Amino acid sequence: MLRAVLSRELLRHDPERVRAALTARNGDPDLVARWLALDEQRRAAIGAVEEKKRDRNAASQKIGELKRKGDNADEAIAAVSRLKGEIEAEEGQLAAVEGELSSLELTLPNLPHESVPVGADESANRVERVVGEPPRFDFAPQAHWDLGPRLGILDFERGAKLAGARFTAYFGAGARLERALIALMLDLHTGEHGYREVLPPFMVRGESLVGTGQLPKFEADLFKVEAHDLYLVPTAEVPLTNLHREEVLDEAALPVRYTAYTPCFRAEAGSHGRDVRGLIRQHQFNKVELVQLTTPAQSYAALEELTGHAERVLQVLGLPYRVVSLSTGDLGFASAKTYDIEVWLPGQDAYREISSCSNCEDFQARRANLRYRPHRPDGGGKPALLHTLNGSGLAVGRTLIAVLENCQQADGSVLLPPALRPYMGGLERITAA
């Protein structure tokens, strides 16, 4: 099936806007001209084929009538046969054009929202707010890659022994802390923020990844189980957003709010040499995800709300952070607007991304055919595309890093935030085993 990625209406009627958006995103603006040419070819081909089909259908019907009356239909049959050959040839051409068009469309990124700061990269990101104060230490704070092994709760060597670089084994209070964080986040989002908890498959088919935008362009970032033609999920955004693929939801059911814990698997292609130490960049990490499906009118309010839900986790844990609005050049492929939440990490002396909250508008909805039926007094209302939003709430491994580094004490122990203690069986402090 041919599926547009950006709205074809928009491409046809306001190509300048798309060209400008592509430029702002460091994309190739010439793709718009190519698209317009292919679209023109496609429509011409459709017109030609359908005209012949109309003739063929009329003629075929006549054959039925002749035969029913017992008349000779040989002549009519011969005529239809000729048409058939022509139709097949033209359909072949049409299919070729459509194939080209849709491969091009699948590589076009979403258009940035007008409120997104324009810039080539992360240096143009806009800091929206800074919350909490970085802790002051009267000793030199350790990075988690020193702290964790000293406490006996993180083992990078043995993780590598099992699976190679970028895999880690957690022990004792470290393993439990990861589990505690997952439980705390899920409880918060289900109990206070109105999300429904989902436990989705951790592997998905290619269609789902096309739906959310990882495929076909970013295959290299994914782990694939080749023998079974399945991919490990790079984020719960994929299964959650695809749950209602090919469905038409009732407007009364909106907004749909889902939260899920899943491990995430990323090949981290092209990031060799970056964040090689510690837990920051792993091939496998845990994440609690937030997803919302909303009407177009609600989606930007929902983005603010969803970002607030993710922030709430850091507030409950007492961790300092800031929120930045990503610039056009730093925006993800599917996103129209993204807030990154960056937590303060004393071991790096920097704010680091711990959550990314995006409004994809109808970009994923168009790929995944996610629709709703608008409520109207007369009961009518054509199905319309939903808006999809997703955000980490939060990346669990990085939250564990933030707890270790921000709550470390002079003696090398970690004083746990009070909100976490019930989830740790009452444990107040992690000390060397």
Next chain:
RNA sequence: GGAGGGGUGGCUGAGCGGUCGAAAGCGGCGGUCUUGAAAACCGCUGGCCCUUCACGGGGCCCGUGGGUUCGAAUCCCACCCCCUCCGCCA
């Protein structure tokens, strides 16, 4: 892994290869009736694409993709999904 059964419109469920995008029922919407509601009766009630200022016209869709045929929901092939039984298994 082996054997069998099945996927039709929002739902249930018919459908000798030709006027079937598809009977019927349910549901939904509108109307008649009613003070109002229910009941009864009447009418309407899928999606995508192309074209048109519009009215309208056309093409495609009966799990998906191919094939046979002048013509396929109906026949053939492959795949996907669901169900039953056997095997295996946390």
